[in-house]
Amino acid sequence: MILTVTPNPSLDRTYEIPSLGRGGVLRATGDRVDPGGKGVNVSRAVAAAGIRTTAVLPLGGAPGALLAELLGAQGVDVTAVSIAGQTRSNISLAEPDGTLTKINAPGPELAPEESALLLETVRTHDGSPAWIACCGSLPRGLRPEWYAELVTRAHEAGARIALDTSGPALLAALPNRPDVIKPNVHELATAVGRPLATLGDVVDAARELRALGAGAVLASLGADGQLLISAEGDRYGTVPAAEIRSNVGAGDASLAGFLIAGGAGPESLASALAHGAAAVRLPGSAMPTPADLRPDAVRVTRDLPLDLPLTEPAAVRSV
Incomplete structure (x- = not known):
């Protein structure tokens, strides 16, 4: 069983549009509403693979209720921590060439008692998860050290930790030794x-x-593939470029694939690549099923082409 924790979940509404123009009326050619948040997407991909998963979420208001309902329909168990604020809603505008414009709401501010209850809910969960995936940005009211505390509590419960966050929250958690981190x-x-x-x-x-x-x-290196650096050895993997319909949640699908395959070694890296590549071919933030995967297209090697220039060199970003 894989448990996910998403401190700032969302409802994600995606509109497919012919082109994005400012100041005009945009007529969508398609739209969909999906449960959103990085950990939520991991749970959705795990459930699509037929593996049991539970999403621990702070939920509030009508959007929170709808999010839980949508997850239940996709086979995800939800452990909700009730909050006074309202779960956020995000909007994505997807153009035919794969360009995606996202508007992410800030989300509610969690009170100290809500933050503490969320941590305690993870620590005392009785599902005996093999992995706990802690994913996404922290909502207002949570200090950068919140994930570090979560890593400690999860380890005390005997679970391995996958952490997918960034900035100060990522750096603060590293001394507490998460088992795997997934930065882009x-x-x-x-x-x-x-x-x-x-x-x-x-x-x-x-x-x-x-x-x-x-x-x-x-x-995750975008079009350049993925890299796994671990005590068991370093691996580099690629997959042929696919026609991009939407890249929302592709990284989350990739993490799900990694954990589904055990969370270590070249087989897990290959699974991560196959899941990420399948996700970009789907609309909105739809998660791939086993039928969507093309594992034969994936290539994983221990020979790292260190001189390979990145297609999109990465600059330092302010957070």
């Missing part, structure tokens, strides 16, 4: 404080984060 290349550049232009730069940055406490680093 831009988040990795921000974490080490310098631009990353080649695969070798990414390898060096990932090794720095391992030295700070991460057990393994699963780095």
Whole structure:
């Protein structure tokens, strides 16, 4: 069983539009509403693979109730922590060429007692999860050290931790030794404080984060594939470019694939690549099913082309 924790979940509404123009009336050619939030998406992908999963979520208001209802319909068990604020709603505008414009609401502010209850709910959950995936940005009211505390409590409960966050929250959690972290290349550049232009730069940055406490680093490189740096050995994987319909949640599907396959080694990296590639071919933030995967297209190697220039060099971003 895989447990996910999403401190700032959302309802995600996606509109498919011919083109984005400011100041006019945009007529959508399609629309959908999905449960949103990085950990929520991980649970959805895990459930689509037929594996039991529970999403621990702070939920409030009508959007929170609808989010729980939608997740239940997709086979995800929900453990809700009731909050006074209202769950946020996000909007994505998807153009035919794959360009995506996102409007993310800030979300509610969690009170100290709500924050404490969320932590305690994870610690005392009785599902005996093999992995706990802690994902996404922190809502207002939670300090950057919140994930660090969650990592400690989860380890005390005997679970392994996958952490997918960025900025101060990521750096604060590293000394508490999450088992795997999943930054994208831009988040990795921000974490080490310098631009990353080649695969070798990414390898060096990932090794720095391992030295700070991460057990393994699963780095998403966009069109350039993914990199796994761990004690068991370093691996680099690629998959042929696919026609992008929407990249919302593709990284979350990738993390789900990694954990589904055990969360270590080249097989898990291959599963991560297959799930991420399948997700971009689907509309909105739809998560892939096993029928959507093309595992034969994935290539994983221990020979790292360190001089390979990144298609989109990663600059340091302010957070």
